[in-house]
Amino acid sequence: MTFQPSKQVYSGKIREVTLGSGDKAVTIGGRGVYAFHSFEGAMPNAPRIAMEVWDKDPSEDWAAAAKAPFGDVLADPAAWASKCVKEYGAEIIVVQTKSADPNGDNRAAADVAATVKKVVDSVDVPVIVWGVANHEKDTEVMKLVAESCAGKKVALSPVEEGDYKQIGAASLGYNQLVVASSPIDINLAKQLNILLGNLGVKAENLLIDPTTGGLGYGLEYTYSVMERAGQAALTQEDEKLQQPMIANVANETWKCKESNLSTEDAPELGDAAQRGILMEAVTAVDLMLAGADVVVMRHPEAIKLVRNYIAKMM
Amino acid sequence: MKLIGENLNIMSKKYGAALKAKEAKPLQELAIEQAKAGMDYVDLNIGPASKTGVDLMTWLVPVIEEVVDIPLALDTSNVKAIEAGLKACKKHRPLINSIMVRPERMEALLPLAAQYDAEFVGLLWGPEGMPRDENERGALCAELVFKATGEFGIKPERIFVDPIQTPVNVQQIQIMSVLEFMKMFADIAPGCRSTIGLSNVSNGPPDHLRPILNQVMLIILKRHGMYSAIVDTYDTMLHEIARDKHPGLEALVHKVEDGEAVDMTHLSDEERSFVKTAKVIMGQALYSDSWLEI
Numbered sequence: 001m002t003f004q005p006s007k008q009v010y011s012g013k014i015r016e017v018t019l020g021s022g023d024k025a026v027t028i029g030g031r032g033v034y035a036f037h038s039f040e041g042a043m044p045n046a047p048r049i050a051m052e053v054w055d056k057d058p059s060e061d062w063a064a065a066a067k068a069p070f071g072d073v074l075a076d077p078a079a080w081a082s083k084c085v086k087e088y089g090a091e092i093i094v095v096q097t098k099s100a101d102p103n104g105d106n107r108a109a110a111d112v113a114a115t116v117k118k119v120v121d122s123v124d125v126p127v128i129v130w131g132v133a134n135h136e137k138d139t140e141v142m143k144l145v146a147e148s149c150a151g152k153k154v155a156l157s158p159v160e161e162g163d164y165k166q167i168g169a170a171s172l173g174y175n176q177l178v179v180a181s182s183p184i185d186i187n188l189a190k191q192l193n194i195l196l197g198n199l200g201v202k203a204e205n206l207l208i209d210p211t212t213g214g215l216g217y218g219l220e221y222t223y224s225v226m227e228r229a230g231q232a233a234l235t236q237e238d239e240k241l242q243q244p245m246i247a248n249v250a251n252e253t254w255k256c257k258e259s260n261l262s263t264e265d266a267p268e269l270g271d272a273a274q275r276g277i278l279m280e281a282v283t284a285v286d287l288m289l290a291g292a293d294v295v296v297m298r299h300p301e302a303i304k305l306v307r308n309y310i311a312k313m314m
Numbered sequence: 315m316k317l318i319g320e321n322l323n324i325m326s327k328k329y330g331a332a333l334k335a336k337e338a339k340p341l342q343e344l345a346i347e348q349a350k351a352g353m354d355y356v357d358l359n360i361g362p363a364s365k366t367g368v369d370l371m372t373w374l375v376p377v378i379e380e381v382v383d384i385p386l387a388l389d390t391s392n393v394k395a396i397e398a399g400l401k402a403c404k405k406h407r408p409l410i411n412s413i414m415v416r417p418e419r420m421e422a423l424l425p426l427a428a429q430y431d432a433e434f435v436g437l438l439w440g441p442e443g444m445p446r447d448e449n450e451r452g453a454l455c456a457e458l459v460f461k462a463t464g465e466f467g468i469k470p471e472r473i474f475v476d477p478i479q480t481p482v483n484v485q486q487i488q489i490m491s492v493l494e495f496m497k498m499f500a501d502i503a504p505g506c507r508s509t510i511g512l513s514n515v516s517n518g519p520p521d522h523l524r525p526i527l528n529q530v531m532l533i534i535l536k537r538h539g540m541y542s543a544i545v546d547t548y549d550t551m552l553h554e555i556a557r558d559k560h561p562g563l564e565a566l567v568h569k570v571e572d573g574e575a576v577d578m579t580h581l582s583d584e585e586r587s588f589v590k591t592a593k594v595i596m597g598q599a600l601y602s603d604s605w606l607e608i
Contacts, residue, residue, distance in 0.1 A: 187483045191602035232600045
């Protein structure tokens with residue numbers, strides 16, 4: 001008798017969602033199997049890497065290794081985004097609206113939205129706008145962004161239980177996408193998708209952000225939630241969870257101690273630049289294996305590693 | 315199934331205040347209501363009560379025994395208060411709620427259970443906390459029963475093993491482990507009884523949706539041979555289920571548990587809700603607060 005490998009039985013499929021508009025629009029999802037299980041069925045769209053830009057100069061906060069590739073553009077979000085696309089081949093841009101944070105710069109919503117608009121206009125690839133998870137401020141900013149970027153199919157993120165009505169309504173009014181964000185909790189992720197569905201947000205405009213824990217900082221919790229969501233979507237016909245997922249990777253991995261200590265301060269941890277890059281790349285690869293359809297990344301070297309990985313796996 | 319009424323509880327606003335003020339009337343009224351509702355035991359949950367426990371339990375037991383003719387469950391982590399309660403109980407054999415499977419708890423409380431020939435809840439909570447699966451539950455159960463019957467000569471029927479109910483929206487997988495444990499229970503602990511803090515299955519979900527979770531969970535546990543449960547006195551439907559009054563709903567839930575396809579088209583709204591709830595409890599569908607609406 002010949003060896004028969006056990007085969008997973010699938011009964012569902014992740015929906016396809018298209019980010020952006022025009023020639024460079026990006027379609028994600030569509031798979032009817034666990035991530036990279038192409039030996040069991042179709043995985044039509046490879047996971048994508050989105051590159052992040054901040055809407056404020058991050059020089060004070062960032063490790064030297066993270067700043068090096070962008071030295072000349074860090075103070076100009078539009079030029080930064082353009083560099084990501086032209087020089088590093090970014091297929092999606094994420095604008096992190098850090099300047100809006102009421103506990104930080106607290107820049108006026110109109111100014112924040114104007115910067116976002118500049119970024120959107122400076123690139124031809126899809127844009128995801130990532131707020132600061134402050135319900136009032138994000139609502140203000142996202143409403144303006146939804147309006148000024150009409151027709152661009154930008155994704156508004158994070159949409160949480162506390163602001164889903166407001167941001168959801170803005171997305172409906174201008175036909176934008178939303179990223180439903182829940183705090184590493186599978187049941188709350190499902191509930192938020194139900195609520196957004198009740199509001200009228202179409203499944204074709206909805207992504208899930210399960211909240212990212214970086215390597216050493218809760219990665220395994222995020223991994224489990226993504227894995228469980230995938231199981232529900234693909235093997236239990238849970239149609240509320242059949243949405244593509246996004247992981248905001250770089251934002252988590254680059255703020256941890258291990259990515260920021262210099263080689264001199266922590267020689268036992270090895271070369272500082274390599275450390276930060278590997279923390280980012282390993283987190284991204286892990287979460288893609290768990291089912292992330294988009295990983296948000298920062299460092300071109302980390303991106304190169306992950307891109308090679310995807311190419312080999314597909 | 316035997317039912318243990320959970321409502322006389324220090325955490326309750328009304329009865330907590332009455333306990334602190336030693337105000338007998340509201341507590342007696344509650345006990346009478348519990349007896350009327352068909353509870354087989356009244357649980358007296360006075361909390362940890364580290365300073366006041368002895369005094370409070372000594373006062374409370376005769377106050378309740380004066381008005382109802384059913385056994386009492388003495389629910390506190392204060393060992394001295396348990397002893398005071400055991401001494402005070404005159405009418406029926408009391409139930410100690412509970413003894414954890416931790417050396418210091420067993421050493422302190424098993425001698426009392428033996429001395430007073432009391433029943434006790436053996437909570438499968440070990441030295442490392444909550445058991446992770448059915449095997450750890452089995453190991454804790456075996457340890458407890460061995461010690462109680464062997465070392466202290468306690469009769470198996472005095473032991474109510476509690477495998478620990480977890481909330482459906484936090485640890486659904488642990489519910490499955492409880493059910494697996496129940497399959498082994500009779501072999502591991504012959505002659506012993508079982509109980510569970512049922513309402514914890516709905517700890518977290520919206521208040522108005524708690525009863526149906528409790529009811530469906532009870533149907534499932536009942537099928538797995540659960541002898542008793544600690545329950546909400548005011549959930550009449552739950553009591554009816556415990557008394558075999560809803561065989562139709564039970565059969566539906568069993569179908570879901572057995573993985574049979576259920577045709578929803580000809581079912582009533584209530585039946586549909588029971589099917590949906592059974593699916594989330596059994597992990598066939600993921601829980602969300604809107605589980606009944608989708």
